[in-house]
Amino acid sequence: MEKQLAFYFDASACTGCKACAIACKDRSDLPVGINWRKVYQYEGGGWVSHPENKDLLIPSNLFVYSVSTACMHCEKPICMEVCPATAITKREDGVVLIDNTKCIGCRYCEWACPYGAVQFNEEKGYMTKCDFCQDLQAKGQKPVCVDACVMRVLDVGELDELRAKYGNVSAIEPLPTSDLTEPAVVITPHKHAQTSGSGTGHILSVEES
Amino acid sequence: MDIREWALLIFTILGQLAAGALLVLMIVRAYAAAKAGVKEADRMTDGPLFMVVPIMGLALLSSLLHLNNLGNVVKAVPNLGTSWLSREVVIAVTFVVIAGVYTLMQWRKIGPTILRDIIGWIATLIGLVQTYAMAMVYMIRTQPSWNTITTPITFFATTLLLGALAVALALVINYNSIQKKDAKAGEKQLDLLRGALQGIAITAIILLGIEFLVLPFYMAHLGSAALQSLKIMTETYGLTLVIRLLLVFLGAGVLATYLYRNASESGKEKTLTILSSSAFVLVLVAEVMGRFLFYATHVRIGL
Numbered sequence: 001m002e003k004q005l006a007f008y009f010d011a012s013a014c015t016g017c018k019a020c021a022i023a024c025k026d027r028s029d030l031p032v033g034i035n036w037r038k039v040y041q042y043e044g045g046g047w048v049s050h051p052e053n054k055d056l057l058i059p060s061n062l063f064v065y066s067v068s069t070a071c072m073h074c075e076k077p078i079c080m081e082v083c084p085a086t087a088i089t090k091r092e093d094g095v096v097l098i099d100n101t102k103c104i105g106c107r108y109c110e111w112a113c114p115y116g117a118v119q120f121n122e123e124k125g126y127m128t129k130c131d132f133c134q135d136l137q138a139k140g141q142k143p144v145c146v147d148a149c150v151m152r153v154l155d156v157g158e159l160d161e162l163r164a165k166y167g168n169v170s171a172i173e174p175l176p177t178s179d180l181t182e183p184a185v186v187i188t189p190h191k192h193a194q195t196s197g198s199g200t201g202h203i204l205s206v207e208e209s
Numbered sequence: 210m211d212i213r214e215w216a217l218l219i220f221t222i223l224g225q226l227a228a229g230a231l232l233v234l235m236i237v238r239a240y241a242a243a244k245a246g247v248k249e250a251d252r253m254t255d256g257p258l259f260m261v262v263p264i265m266g267l268a269l270l271s272s273l274l275h276l277n278n279l280g281n282v283v284k285a286v287p288n289l290g291t292s293w294l295s296r297e298v299v300i301a302v303t304f305v306v307i308a309g310v311y312t313l314m315q316w317r318k319i320g321p322t323i324l325r326d327i328i329g330w331i332a333t334l335i336g337l338v339q340t341y342a343m344a345m346v347y348m349i350r351t352q353p354s355w356n357t358i359t360t361p362i363t364f365f366a367t368t369l370l371l372g373a374l375a376v377a378l379a380l381v382i383n384y385n386s387i388q389k390k391d392a393k394a395g396e397k398q399l400d401l402l403r404g405a406l407q408g409i410a411i412t413a414i415i416l417l418g419i420e421f422l423v424l425p426f427y428m429a430h431l432g433s434a435a436l437q438s439l440k441i442m443t444e445t446y447g448l449t450l451v452i453r454l455l456l457v458f459l460g461a462g463v464l465a466t467y468l469y470r471n472a473s474e475s476g477k478e479k480t481l482t483i484l485s486s487s488a489f490v491l492v493l494v495a496e497v498m499g500r501f502l503f504y505a506t507h508v509r510i511g512l
Binding site for chain 1: 295346352512
């Protein structure tokens with residue numbers, strides 16, 4: 001099988017502090033409005049009246065957990081499929097990259113990517129996204145999001161090895177189902193993790209993400 | 210909707226209008242040639258033919274707005290293997306070029322009639338492929354409100370409906386100018402015009418039926434696969450949807466019926482101008498509103 005670099009994310013221990021997102025923004029010097037790594041808070045459930053005392057509210061299936069996302073360097077990258085300019089390519093190690101000299105900024109990939117990973121840089125006129133810190137990885141270092149994580153919930157590695165170690169989960173709410181693009185990601189689900197596409201909760205931090 | 214989506218709206222509507230107009234003109238031309246000979250057919254359709262290329266040209270101009278600049282047209286071509294956007298660019302440019310060649314040959318009467326007709330039909334075929342390509346651009350598996358069979362169906366319905374009514378108007382205008390110059394020539398043309406308008410009116414009514422038939426299926430699809438889109442359509446843009454349906458019903462239903470009846474009786478030539486122009490304008494506005502809803506209600510799966 002071909003090589004496929006992938007992210008690992010341990011949702012069971014993520015506190016949602018966003019250190020990963022900030023480290024990424026800092027290293028790549030991203031302008032306002034563009035965030036290659038984002039952290040979503042996903043919450044659901046509600047409050048119901050106590051059966052014996054209607055004025056007393058008790059929690060019912062309340063949950064909230066965080067999901068840290070970036071480009072998933074998908075095995076079936078839909079952005080690459082739809083790009084008219086062949087500006088998006090998948091390297092031999094599985095990393096999906098944008099060639100900004102070819103990109104015409106038509107934003108078609110933005111319509112297609114279900115992770116909101118490809119983002120348009122108005123000033124430069126082309127699409128941008130997580131490049132897996134390829135320069136750091138070439139030096140044997142890890143991406144800055146991984147190193148910045150206080151809880152050590154992020155990592156990178158070979159997809160097969162990560163799966164052997166952590167299992168096959170690659171989608172929990174609010175991420176889309178993995179059959180769409182086959183994301184190169186392995187997730188340890190939070191204990192309250194909801195099935196992708198079930199719509200049992202909603203994203204709490206839309207403005208921040 | 211942002212400027213980019215308005216640019217795409219204008220591009221798809223005008224592109225489909227041009228393709229549909231050429232198709233209907235070719236059919237009308239074949240009908241007229243069979244009934245009254247090539248000379249009368251030329252007289253009937255040569256004038257209206259001049260609208261196709263400028264309309265398609267306008268469509269391409271507006272598409273440039275979303276490609277940022279002219280040089281990018283070339284840069285948008287390489288991914289013909291998997292990207293429908295690349296294919297659409299190539300097909301649209303091919304369409305306008307061949308339609309242009311046909312118009313020029315027809316105008317200057319270059320080459321034998323049979324050759325011109327063949328080129329006209331090739332251009333027509335490419336125009337239909339263009340409508341198909343336009344639909345495929347939106348058939349992305351992460352866009353549930355677009356990724357459904359109703360997208361190509363409605364794109365083709367728009368193509369034929371706008372094309373048919375635009376041609377009806379153009380034929381009437383063309384007839385009026387012939388009549389003004391030469392009353393005798395006008396008399397020969399009147400029979401053909403009335404026959405063509407009857408056919409166009411019936412076509413419009415059938416297409417209206419198709420559009421109304423497809424709508425419940427589309428809503429049901431949204432209900433199961435794109436609930437958010439259905440909510441935006443019925444809650445935010447409910448009024449837009451109702452007005453769109455009303456306008457297309459008035460234009461392609463009520464006015465088309467009157468157009469048919471007035472084209473069937475002799476001595477009603479004057480009303481044809483008003484009927485064909487108002488039917489076209491109403492349906493154009495309705496189709497623009499429909500396309501607006503198409504863009505304004507799409508919600509991508511995922512984040």
